[in-house]
Amino acid sequence: MPVTSKESKELGTDPVRTSVRFPLHLEIVLTTGAREYKAVTEDVSANGICFTADDLPPVDAPVEFRMTMPASIMGGSEDVTLHCVGRIVRHERSGDRNLAAAVIDDYSLKG
Numbered sequence: 827m828p829v830t831s832k833e834s835k836e837l838g839t840d841p842v843r844t845s846v847r848f849p850l851h852l853e854i855v856l857t858t859g860a861r862e863y864k865a866v867t868e869d870v871s872a873n874g875i876c877f878t879a880d881d882l883p884p885v886d887a888p889v890e891f892r893m894t895m896p897a898s899i900m901g902g903s904e905d906v907t908l909h910c911v912g913r914i915v916r917h918e919r920s921g922d923r924n925l926a927a928a929v930i931d932d933y934s935l936k937g
Contacts, residue, residue, distance in 0.1 A: 845871035850899070856891045856928070858883045865926075867893070874912065874929040882926045887914045889928055892936065907936040 847869040854877065856863045865879035870893065883889055888911070895906045910933045918925040 845873045847871045847876070848899070850895075852893055852895075854891045854893055856883055856889045858887045858889050868925065870895075872930075874915070874927060876925060876927050878923050878925050880924065882917055882924050883914050885914050885917060888912070889914060891928075908933050909936050 848871065850867055850870045852867045852870070854865050854867060854875075856865055856877075856879075861883075863879050863881060863883055865877040868876045868878055875893075890909070890911050893908045893910065895908060897903055897905050900906050910930045912928045912930040912932075914926055915929050916927045918927075
């Protein structure tokens with residue numbers, strides 16, 4: 827059973843803070859139920875993403891999104907598309923930008 831963002835902070839294992847982050851600016855579309863949110867990643871880690879968008883999904887909302895990781899980053903000859911399932915764990919305002927973080931609970935490779 828997945829640990830909630832509140833539980834992970836209480837346990838001192840907040841997955842948003844424990845992985846190496848890579849500054850990648852990738853266009854993504856996050857889906858929550860029937861709504862879609864266009865966004866651009868600020869950074870990506872094995873456990874989640876930080877992204878910016880005009881409108882943000884609510885905190886604790888389940889999300890699905892696809893990221894196409896460039897071959898040069900992945901060390902291969904072809905880009906790799908990841909289908910990710912996770913949840914929004916926080917919002918932040920930085921200047922005039924809306925930022926949010928999503929934890930990746932599960933992912934699969936897509937061809």
